[in-house]
Amino acid sequence: MSSVFGQLFRVSTWGESHGGGVGVVVDGCPPRVPLTVGDIQVELDRRRPGQSKIVTPRNEADQCEILSGVFQGQTLGTPISIMVRNQDARPEAYTEMQTMFRPSHADFTYQGKYGIRDWAGGGRASARETIGRVAAAAVARQYFKRALPKLEVVAYVKQVHKLVADVDPAKVSARAIDRNIVRWPDADTVPRVIRLIEQARADGDSVGGIIECVIRHAPVGLGEPVFDRMEADLGKAMLSLPASKGFEIGSGFACATLKGSEHNDEFYLQKGRVRTRTNRSGGVQGGITNGEDIVFRVAFKPVATLSRAQKTVTVSGNSATLKARGRHDPCVLPRAVPVVEAMAHLVLVDHFLRQKAIS
Amino acid sequence: MSSVFGQLFRVSTWGESHGGGVGVVVDGCPPRVPLTVGDIQVELDRRRPGQSKIVTPRNEADQCEILSGVFQGQTLGTPISIMVRNQDARPEAYTEMQTMFRPSHADFTYQGKYGIRDWAGGGRASARETIGRVAAAAVARQYFKRALPKLEVVAYVKQVHKLVADVDPAKVSARAIDRNIVRWPDADTVPRVIRLIEQARADGDSVGGIIECVIRHAPVGLGEPVFDRMEADLGKAMLSLPASKGFEIGSGFACATLKGSEHNDEFYLQKGRVRTRTNRSGGVQGGITNGEDIVFRVAFKPVATLSRAQKTVTVSGNSATLKARGRHDPCVLPRAVPVVEAMAHLVLVDHFLRQKAIS
């Protein structure tokens, strides 16, 4: 039951990497939201494989189909079922995984948990699973177009390996991000970051990094004490993404080295509206949005699948050497950007509906 | 409904800082777990105010009472209601909060969300709310004594301001942690860290820091794909704590600067058991425990309540200067250690029961 996310805008994802397909059922979407296949496809296209030279060459169009919940171009209020068939499934490329546990992959833990695993391409543990999340979030985006037309969710790659982008979260635009294949907000260093990723692939290696996300124009009052704080739910959402190892909001881990007198965000009045002069809180205080930009970062480890030889063990308990043959990304971050945005939308829409219920 | 945590071991906390009391209802605890008031009190004493010279002087014995769910020293399988009355409530110390929003506190956001707030001592946003979590976790601890007798959850203060403890997560013991009032694992620097906190208080200021937690002997297989990954649920649990700004597991944010060939944890066999040579995964792969130590860190910002003057605005929309009078901690971390342990227990027990259900 762990593939269900959200209290009111409830998302159930399903699917294995090399099974029949992947998909999602969205239950709880308000009625009369304009929704077409194109609205979803545009977001799926942003995360699909094969979109550029720096991502996995797996050839999947990821064409989605809406099976229910939409009538004459509008949501019905009933469950919206969205499906993407797997096309370029090549389980034969993964036969070694049948007998070996790939280091830092989920092969061993799935086997240990369930006593069975779909060894082809990671099965359920594949990042292909995030298609369902992106599709569901595309529905949330459509909802917000009317409910919160000024809302903006912009994620971008903030760091790859040791290269850090020079970016101002308050100003970066969604359009600028999608202008390059890394989704890197610092135009000056785009060639460098691309070379860095290409080099990792050439080395049979991979690189990690950090994605930053800014949410603008979220209303005051989203998030709930005490367990379902905005940062807690954003954190859970992001840490549920494959390869994520850390989450921080506002000042994040840097808060540790500050004193209260340095860290506190003073209030002031701007045309009658209560604002903060600084935003170390990252737009959230006491778990509830304060109307400032929500800014958070997510750390992604380097992709575990490598083309170079690694030591491991077999299912039957022998030492072994593994050299992966399956297609994979040398750096997960460019394709993770739309997924981070997707999870941010799912958290926002759920809290927005929850707040409506008590308002 | 956001004060409910857990799927099977379901915890509902309640209470404001200066209201009638604080408490918790634990629903779903297995029957026949030995449980006394003393089992809970010992944990509450670790987080109670007034326990040392470096914490708030608020004088609360935090004596708990078990109101239901226990019969002749054993749990019944029915809801366990635990209550702590508030004793040293002094709402009069907070009258300024009635009219002003304290910077980086939840005053403004609660007001914005609910159109009302209990301004005395932070109300529901007070860290006093964590009493219910600690009490619930004490129940979980009792359950694990039989169900997983080797399980160990050890948290400690890893960093205060810029002072970092020299500690090996693999070796640090619970006993050593509670030997000093900061819960600082590095005996050599205990005096320094105490001085650092005392100085902050003397300055009318506060300091932040980092808590690290290690979980030993968790079985393979806890955590669930795809949303309820162990790190996602731990992350949510920790980010739901007052003043937390970041969470990372294993290599955490440092993973960004590593290559896959550096980051991957190679498998090997140790007496027939699959082990990893390194533990950058932090005990979790694909969201599921792999039997290695689970190691994570939580960043806590410096306490927002300061004895020095700060600029802010009033409820009625005027600029103002605030100087707090209420009692508070200059550094939240020493008392947050048992709370971090508590949340870790709540996550573990819930996933342990979930795994039992499908095994």
Next chain:
Amino acid sequence: MSSVFGQLFRVSTWGESHGGGVGVVVDGCPPRVPLTVGDIQVELDRRRPGQSKIVTPRNEADQCEILSGVFQGQTLGTPISIMVRNQDARPEAYTEMQTMFRPSHADFTYQGKYGIRDWAGGGRASARETIGRVAAAAVARQYFKRALPKLEVVAYVKQVHKLVADVDPAKVSARAIDRNIVRWPDADTVPRVIRLIEQARADGDSVGGIIECVIRHAPVGLGEPVFDRMEADLGKAMLSLPASKGFEIGSGFACATLKGSEHNDEFYLQKGRVRTRTNRSGGVQGGITNGEDIVFRVAFKPVATLSRAQKTVTVSGNSATLKARGRHDPCVLPRAVPVVEAMAHLVLVDHFLRQKAIS
């Protein structure tokens, strides 16, 4: 986790009959609802023991205390904890239950499920548990006073043993119901129904019956396809009450013998509003309220505790004869009326908030 009810207006009850007390935590109540102890007490008084000569003489004032979630007479939006201490607990009256399973009670099944049970007065299985439900519903009533001021929920005893009240659900008033100790809507037969219950007690026996409930002025659109239909949630709510054996809505079981042409409720227009000429649907069509009166009935079995000798078995596996000594009601229905109303409120408030979220 089975003592939690509701999705948005979430109620967690706790307590055993002869433990420290009984209570409830309400999480999700909207803020700024006027609420006093008196608002709750008036409903608790309607279900308390000792209120008349035909109910159990157990002497409990059932005085409630609000421990959290209310500030200066208004709800805060945070969890509302309400507690009633047990006063007249006499576990010694139940020592025989320690060794014997009372027929048609929960002694045997609790023992079988949990391997332990609180044998004093039924423990958690006691109808005393419903105090938490009534208290929570009193909060919902306060909410509806502003949100749906015309809403009326009126329950009454429709049948005791073979005596059936002559009553028109469309006209019966709450005031009339509470005018007699049975909560019997048919003034002419009040003496008869009282005698009937008194005779059962004199015989050391008990009687069952049927409670009918009518909900007026519920808006169109409450209830959700497909699992959380209004009748499904009402049914679950009522069947979760101790001693209930059946639930029906509108035409109920009598629908079986009708033809579609006889059963269908024709629509017509009344001042622009769509109405039905008949109400065999009981105010619900396709699981959603249609604006007509919601009318349902709940069957309650005769109380299982008898003062006369019954054959049973002991915990240790011997045949035995049991003659109950504890205090009990000869007929549960008069005190069940406010509990039926309470559960109806809990279902309504939850669906009302759910509908607000998507509107």
Next chain:
Amino acid sequence: MSSVFGQLFRVSTWGESHGGGVGVVVDGCPPRVPLTVGDIQVELDRRRPGQSKIVTPRNEADQCEILSGVFQGQTLGTPISIMVRNQDARPEAYTEMQTMFRPSHADFTYQGKYGIRDWAGGGRASARETIGRVAAAAVARQYFKRALPKLEVVAYVKQVHKLVADVDPAKVSARAIDRNIVRWPDADTVPRVIRLIEQARADGDSVGGIIECVIRHAPVGLGEPVFDRMEADLGKAMLSLPASKGFEIGSGFACATLKGSEHNDEFYLQKGRVRTRTNRSGGVQGGITNGEDIVFRVAFKPVATLSRAQKTVTVSGNSATLKARGRHDPCVLPRAVPVVEAMAHLVLVDHFLRQKAIS
């Protein structure tokens, strides 16, 4: 979010009658359960239209496809997505519904709730939605084959209009039920009940009835106090079925007319096992199974769609006369039998897993 059922064995259904298809995602099924398309198809065939002369002639093979969660013939522990495409959709047969509210259908209430509705064939309110339930329950059946091999769930038509089957719940067999097209357990009256249904169709009318279900060899201890009692969850499950108007367990509504001394089920010992001599409790005491047969009944109203003229109103607020053209069943009960069994399985499997978690 109301199309989700179950706590641990979580079922999300989706689909409209004349949309792309209908289906279900099952999350929480234990791993390593043998499962094939055939296991599901056999149950879908029992509820599919066109299976006999007394049901709707809509021509749907209802061929299902398993899209995820199964690998090499076994469940993976991950979500199982099952889909049935709609084939014989003829929305044009429903154009009148676009403008008129069919009496005692969900047209008006969906419109009132959502401000939009799929008027073709009832959309989400169509009984076609139950395909997802039956498919999910087929998975549960497979699980129980190993986990509880003696478990039997047998439902049958107990009454159609005024004709009542002579049947002993303790003895009736699943095989006997499926021997005739009505699923009528009383061989002597099969021709009469068939004639009765055929006559209703010939008259352009419909008939209601009662389905009885017996569950044998459920273990002691399923069901949970206080809200998730076995009868409450069975009741909710059954009352969530289209056209159901009542639910009763054991003695049901007849309990009202019995005295406690007549109603109580005395305990006795049978080869060391605690049994009851009678079963008025219907296998459940205090909400928990006692090991006796669970026996319950569900009342179904006559199908609302009639071929004869009925008065109603239009969406735009005019009086109108409606004569349905769509294909429909004159009596829903024969096809509801497998659906009742399905919901019983879903309740049982969820409670079985919940009990495992705390055992």
